[in-house]
Amino acid sequence: MGVGKPVKRVAAAVAGGVLVAVGVVLLVLPGPGLLLVLAGLIVLASEFPALQKFVDPVRRRAMKAAEDSVASPLRIAGSVLAGLGLMAAGVVWGLVKSLPFGGWSAGSSLILSGLILFTLLIWSYRRVQARRAEPDPAPEA
Template sequence: MTADAPRKSRPVRRIVLEVVGWLLLLAGAAAIFLPGPGLLLVVAGLAVLSKQYEWAERRLEPVKVMAFKSAADGVQTWPRIIASCAGALALAAIGVYWGIRPPAPDWWPLRDSWWLIGGWGTGATLILSSVIALGFIVYSFRRFRGIPDPEAAAERAAREDD
């Protein structure tokens, strides 16, 4: 089997995984530039595609290790935990503000219709990103807080997740 050849699986399952993986990857790439959980969607897309393609699996592994290391590092001190929680809550507040869509301020240089484009659709993705971030903070706290060697624990967690 070549490096990029699909692994053997049932045709319908393979097609569904293929479509879902590429949609997640494309949505994640778009959400990197638009409000939303872009990196999370990219990783999810790679995770789905890694079931079919070795190239996706190779690209996913270092991302998982780096993500677990960042998660472990982020909960080692209370200032980091508080800052992360504050950032996630600020993101939710921005999502609510975006959804409410107050009138454009006087300093806004474009037409008023360009102020906070997307309304509740965009606001909801920001709120969802906040909820996901808070969930990851809780997960990281429970998994990595108080561990003597958080970096080694993160590497083990990335390998166990396979």
């Protein structure tokens, strides 16, 4: 057994663990919490098959939450405002060194969070629009 397999396993564990942890934090903060938890579980399940049983239930909830996030213009506007707020806070944190954790390390992570929120918002909107455009299957007689 080569060195590559244990290194890959540890890297997957660390990356998946970080994604799950950040996702859990974003469940209570503005951001794509369930989608990050799902991404973390997928990474972890690639190396730890026992975790595969958690992927499908979280996937269903994450997709439902993504669809709900673009269910109304008010929700879309709220998400856009949250993304803009994150990016503005990132600029402020980057420029004002006297703030707690002030500097561009915290500021850039806030800006990145805003960009991720916008990306997921666009993805969710397109997904819902594509679903609505699909013809309904004919009812069985």
